[in-house]
Amino acid sequence: MPKINGNEIRPGYVLEHDGGLWGAVKVDHVKPGKGGAFAQVEMKNLRDGRKLNERFRSADKVERVRLEQKDMQFLFESDGQLTFMDVETYDQVTLDAELLGDRRPFLQDGMTIVVEFHDEEALNATVPQKVTCVIVETEPVVKGQTAANSFKPAILDNGVRVMVPPFVGQDEAIIVNTETMEYSERA
Structure with missing residues (x-):
C-alpha cells in the first residue's frame, strides 16, 4: 500500500489507521500562528460506522488503501440487509441498508450500482448519481406563473x-441527482 503524507489526505480517501479502515469524510487544513501546519481529518470507520477526529502533521505517514470497485446488480432487501449480485460470476453479497443513508429510497430493483471491496470484503456501495423517478403527487400547473x-x-x-419547476406535472418521469437530492431534468 502506498504511504502518503498527512497533508495529502483528501475527502473520500480510504486510510488504514489504528488497525482499521477509515474513510476521510471531512478534511480541514489548519495553519496556526504558532507551530506547524496540520490536517484535521474527520474519519468514519468503514466496518462499524464509528467516527473519529484525528490530526495529521505533514511529516506523519499514513497508509492509503485503494478499494476495488465492481458493478453489481441490486436483487432484494430483507431484514435491513441489501443483497447484490455480481453480473459476471453470479456471486451474491449482502450489505447493511443503513450504508446508503438517505439515498436508500433511490435503489430500484435490478439497478446496477458500484460496490467497493477490500480483500474480497464488501465495504461500501454507491447509488448512481442520476436516477429516473416518476412524480406521484404535485400541485397543478398554474398559467402565468413563470x-x-x-x-x-x-x-x-x-x-x-423534491422541489420541481412549475412546468413539471403529475405522472411525469424526471431525473433526480442523488448527491444533492434535487431535480435535474425531465426524463
Whole structure:
C-alpha cells in the first residue's frame, strides 16, 4: 500500500489507521500562528460506522488503501440487509441498508450500482448519481406563473420529496441527482 503524507489526505480517501479502515469524510487544513501546519481529518470507520477526529502533521505517514470497485446488480432487501449480485460470476453479497443513508429510497430493483471491496470484503456501495423517478403527487400547473427560480414541492414514486419547476406535472418521469437530492431534468 502506498504511504502518503498527512497533508495529502483528501475527502473520500480510504486510510488504514489504528488497525482499521477509515474513510476521510471531512478534511480541514489548519495553519496556526504558532507551530506547524496540520490536517484535521474527520474519519468514519468503514466496518462499524464509528467516527473519529484525528490530526495529521505533514511529516506523519499514513497508509492509503485503494478499494476495488465492481458493478453489481441490486436483487432484494430483507431484514435491513441489501443483497447484490455480481453480473459476471453470479456471486451474491449482502450489505447493511443503513450504508446508503438517505439515498436508500433511490435503489430500484435490478439497478446496477458500484460496490467497493477490500480483500474480497464488501465495504461500501454507491447509488448512481442520476436516477429516473416518476412524480406521484404535485400541485397543478398554474398559467402565468413563470417567475424565475420558482419551484413547487413534489412527491416521487419512492416517497422522497423534491422541489420541481412549475412546468413539471403529475405522472411525469424526471431525473433526480442523488448527491444533492434535487431535480435535474425531465426524463
